Amino acid sequence: MNGRERILALLEGREVDRLPLMPITMMFAADQIGANYRDYATDYRVMAEGQIFTAEKFDFDYVNTMSDPAREAADCGAVIEYFDNQPAAIVENQARLADKTDLASLKIPDPLGGGRMNNGINAVALMVEKVGKEKLVEGWIEGPCAEAADLRGINTLMLDFYDDPAFVRDLFEFIIEMELRFARAQIDAGADSIGLGDAAASLVGPQIYEEFVWPFEKKLIDGIHEMGALVRLHICGNTRPILGDMARLKCDIVDLDFLAPLEEGRKKMGPDQVLLGNIDPVRVMRNGNAELVTSTVAECHRQAGKRYIVGAGCEIPYDTPEENIQALHDYAASHRPDLDDS
Amino acid sequence: MQNPDKFTKEKNLTPIILAMKDLKELYEAVITGDAVTARSITEEALSGETDPLSLVSEHLTPAMDEIGRRFEASECFVPELLLSARAMKGAMELIQPRLLESGVELLGRVIVATVKGDLHDIGKNLVAAVLEGGGFEVIDMGVNVEPEKIVETIKEKDVQIVVLSALLTTTMPAMKTSIEAIEAAGVRDKVTILVGGAPVTQRFADEIGADGYSDSAVGAVAVARKAVGA
Numbered sequence: 148m149n150g151r152e153r154i155l156a157l158l159e160g161r162e163v164d165r166l167p168l169m170p171i172t173m174m175f176a177a178d179q180i181g182a183n184y185r186d187y188a189t190d191y192r193v194m195a196e197g198q199i200f201t202a203e204k205f206d207f208d209y210v211n212t213m214s215d216p217a218r219e220a221a222d223c224g225a226v227i228e229y230f231d232n233q234p235a236a237i238v239e240n241q242a243r244l245a246d247k248t249d250l251a252s253l254k255i256p257d258p259l260g261g262g263r264m265n266n267g268i269n270a271v272a273l274m275v276e277k278v279g280k281e282k283l284v285e286g287w288i289e290g291p292c293a294e295a296a297d298l299r300g301i302n303t304l305m306l307d308f309y310d311d312p313a314f315v316r317d318l319f320e321f322i323i324e325m326e327l328r329f330a331r332a333q334i335d336a337g338a339d340s341i342g343l344g345d346a347a348a349s350l351v352g353p354q355i356y357e358e359f360v361w362p363f364e365k366k367l368i369d370g371i372h373e374m375g376a377l378v379r380l381h382i383c384g385n386t387r388p389i390l391g392d393m394a395r396l397k398c399d400i401v402d403l404d405f406l407a408p409l410e411e412g413r414k415k416m417g418p419d420q421v422l423l424g425n426i427d428p429v430r431v432m433r434n435g436n437a438e439l440v441t442s443t444v445a446e447c448h449r450q451a452g453k454r455y456i457v458g459a460g461c462e463i464p465y466d467t468p469e470e471n472i473q474a475l476h477d478y479a480a481s482h483r484p485d486l487d488d489s
Numbered sequence: 490m491q492n493p494d495k496f497t498k499e500k501n502l503t504p505i506i507l508a509m510k511d512l513k514e515l516y517e518a519v520i521t522g523d524a525v526t527a528r529s530i531t532e533e534a535l536s537g538e539t540d541p542l543s544l545v546s547e548h549l550t551p552a553m554d555e556i557g558r559r560f561e562a563s564e565c566f567v568p569e570l571l572l573s574a575r576a577m578k579g580a581m582e583l584i585q586p587r588l589l590e591s592g593v594e595l596l597g598r599v600i601v602a603t604v605k606g607d608l609h610d611i612g613k614n615l616v617a618a619v620l621e622g623g624g625f626e627v628i629d630m631g632v633n634v635e636p637e638k639i640v641e642t643i644k645e646k647d648v649q650i651v652v653l654s655a656l657l658t659t660t661m662p663a664m665k666t667s668i669e670a671i672e673a674a675g676v677r678d679k680v681t682i683l684v685g686g687a688p689v690t691q692r693f694a695d696e697i698g699a700d701g702y703s704d705s706a707v708g709a710v711a712v713a714r715k716a717v718g719a
Contacts, residue, residue: 174659228608230606230659232659233606233657233659233660234657236608236609237608238608239608239610239632301611302571302610302611302614305567305568305571305611306568306571306572306575308568309522309568309572350566350567350568350611351566351567351568352563352565352566352567352568352569355566355568387563388563388566429658429687429688429690430690433658434690434692464658464688465658465659466658
């Protein structure tokens, strides 16, 4: 059973030989091939090389095209700052939609128009070509709340929910249309799964999440499913207050950050939801040792039960000791989903 | 108690009556994030006999403490905290010149900065808001702040507390660099240095020689208050 088959089998409820392994690596993967991160984020060939090298070295079951939250925003004309040794970031005091009225004239960029989204699509295509038969290839898009924060400025967006809810809805509509086109192009390029990152959604609380964010996330997820791809949802931060609503999104994989216990996720999301995570990336993966990684992932597995994929709560930091990644792999490789079978 | 708004409207009295408005409404305006009301009550209070410092200590600080408590307890979230902070800041803008005039000092002067190389500011902004609401004078230096700028500000503004924020493991080392720059400039003894941010731990804080650490915005206020003996 190869990695792609393993993930697909688990998602479809079929028997698997061992737990799938899908940790998020970005800077760690760049480091593995000695690339600087600016190149990783801006050159799909570097990204594909880093992802494939890392996935093969540590026997991950997938490769992924996430590098930073700024691909779509960059193509919309946002000011982005690139760094040699960390993810690109959006310059908030020059936010693309600092003036709300600019939304009316903002055109949805063509994902294949030669910009950063196109670069991400090229990464998908190259990964599919190189390892698409053995490993699951996962593209990436931003969710409505995260992308709105990228275009408007996160601090301003948080106030917009109260000051101008109609604008927020218009902005989310624009974003969903853009993200569906971006997802479509990645799926056309061969992506099996689309990762949906909606980091800022954990900041708004259950009321705003349910009223504003959830309906748009749902529209996006349903749209991707209609295109025939899988959806992995990742919301950074503490999602405990919104776990119940996240369950109703019907994502194939819900990837929880370390602040939301898998046990609580299981309780709120029911026995069938596939959960992924959620080892503390800094305190355990980076600062801990192999023994701590093993005991932590075992506890995650116990809490999540058999519908479980091994991974950290968020990106694995670049300077994580390799033996800790190896420990993560070794646990996955030596355990079946059903703990009684291991 | 009679609603002053209703009373004024019904009797069509002159606005001077509003100066007598119950200042409890200032507390409520900050809690609910009503910046317009917070500002108008403050303006009216300052035009009367109200002591400007009491507006801070009896109304704004308790309101921000309460909103901070609710935030910690997941009874409210980032949008509500930022709304309250905006209401509080609007009131503070009016109060601060009056405090300066009368030579009254707040609890202490604090620099808040996201360290060099890091552009993340929402955590830093939350900390700045609750510190300001908590009775400190806050100098928000923004994001991607050079250590030298921090040193300059400590020297120029007689700062007592420096709060450094980082969201990335890659920018955490800039906290150490900032502390080293403060030491090299000979002003380390003048300031208490607090650090925080998602990847930061107490162990890291100890390793780089920070004086304090908190894993939450509200916790940062408690640490800062302790640092100035308040």
